[in-house]
Amino acid sequence: MDLEKTNRTELSELGEFGLIDLLTRNISLENKSSLYGVGDDAAVIDNKGRLTLVSTDLLVEGVHFDLSYTPLRHLGYKAAVANISDIVAMNGIARQLLVGLSVSNRFPVEALEELYAGIRQACKVYHVDLVGGDTTSSVRGLFLSVTIVGEVDPDEVVYRHTAHENDLVCVSGDLGGAYMGLLLLEREKAAFQGDPNLQPDLEGFDYILERQLKPEPRTDIIRLLKEAHVKPTAMIDISDGLGSEILHICSGSKLGCRIYEDKIPIDPTTINMAGVFGISPWTAALNGGEDYELLFTIDQKDFEKARSIPGISIIGHMTELSQGANLVTGDEQLVEITAQGWNALRRNLKLINIVPNSKFRI
């Protein structure tokens, strides 16, 4: 088709989620083994009882990462982690990983070895086997596709669309840190561009930098929940921000929710840095993304058990659909939670090759 002459609907008119809906509408599953397709953190495939989970992600230079401050080793590690996190979000165990790599000849072999070193390190830490992939050239830039395969028992799998009214909404760890780390790195990059002799001023911000550059999937939370005999009723990992993710659970489960702003866990470093940048730390938590924490719902009967697990915050509850998805602010105002999505498009970082100065050697 001619890209110029046909009816033209801009991608930005639809947004990421609208586009996905459009492209995947009316898909019917033909094979008995295809238990669950598009619309969760991973596809679910039945293998005579044991379920296989499969998920794939694309990471694009200048959109998802900026090599001027993202060391390739960290990029590889984070790419693997983001995918492992998708399996964790299904309450599963990640087992195998495949890597598709497309690079221009700007990259020497040594750079790709660094990238793979990071991927392999994440695989080692999380007991995942690197079992395949594809390597090709690109006209420009680096593209990385990661596919993860995991497994889970049928009675253990947790979807997004299975929350119930009055379930409690929980989140692991703290939110917004990865986004503040990104803003800090971008500020220092801009300063460096203004004066190349300037040394990056990253002292005291280790925590948010590590949140951005070296996130970890919350396999520990999955284990703690199992040990406490708490099975989430719905779950998703936070890659796009709390706001987007809770809306996925709401729309999937055909429910509303009420999230209490003052219950959202935010680290002091994140709050401080948000103050420096003059933005609300709750904005960072709701829309920042890349924290790779788990957002999940539990039955109210599990309240005491969940409360006793370290690193879990109860931040709200599910309501009936007609009540909508709302944030209750500190002064008890109700604010509708809206989808951001297409974060990758909004970010769209410009690439410049400067020496990264990360302290988080992995």
Add this chain to the structure above:
Amino acid sequence: MDLEKTNRTELSELGEFGLIDLLTRNISLENKSSLYGVGDDAAVIDNKGRLTLVSTDLLVEGVHFDLSYTPLRHLGYKAAVANISDIVAMNGIARQLLVGLSVSNRFPVEALEELYAGIRQACKVYHVDLVGGDTTSSVRGLFLSVTIVGEVDPDEVVYRHTAHENDLVCVSGDLGGAYMGLLLLEREKAAFQGDPNLQPDLEGFDYILERQLKPEPRTDIIRLLKEAHVKPTAMIDISDGLGSEILHICSGSKLGCRIYEDKIPIDPTTINMAGVFGISPWTAALNGGEDYELLFTIDQKDFEKARSIPGISIIGHMTELSQGANLVTGDEQLVEITAQGWNALRRNLKLINIVPNSKFRI
């Protein structure tokens, strides 16, 4: 790392296969379910007896396809087919497919619908379920990653590395056509650039154009082999050309081979077009790629059975390693078969948006 200052080994020094070897060396598999990792058409995962096959491919605009003469619907169809073919090459059945799509805002929504229409059509024809994916933006161009999941019984799976000395080498269909189709399309594109009023001269070349624009995986050959009770001893699909693929079987099986030039099946249209371009049709067959035919070895005892299957040519046999991998030319000269690889890099098409004029509406 600094891409400029460190020791720099150019990608072209290693080549595609050297790079893959380097990046995946010393990978040990930790999970019991990881039966076979890097080095075949798909990874093999054990699910309590039944094997899951997973493979992933990246397709890059300007490298693997040129949208000036590849309709997006065909691109989607071909991307799915190339991956289904990887499962076929393991003697398996493709079941699920995941699509990663990265596009710049040059593409309207309608273009992506066309692309998906092609993917979905291939899924329908080959009974594969589209179960997931990722959609994101790119700074420039279109990147497509396709991951395929299939299944096979443990006693049916066929690897690349399991050929035996004296096994017969077989190939399905005919070779070189897809490459000649590509050369024809590029010639017409160049003519169009010289004179935009010129109509493409594609009359009489339907066969090679279809080989390039709408290849099909050889699920029929797998079925015929099963019906004839012939299980290949080793198998691979021809994506990079007969030369590269037979070398994969040789190196995996630690054997040599002897391939007879005059036994290689080549369609008359391919031969005619090769004459027009002044290249040897055998060069097209050996190095052209994208035919998605099956290259496989069989035990000599299966000779009569294999010979009776339509669409299979016996083109040579496996030898001991020390004899090397050789082509026996029409005048009985021995020519060493050498790896081409990194075809994608060599091609590196330049993108221009003109209206494709394909007759192969799918």
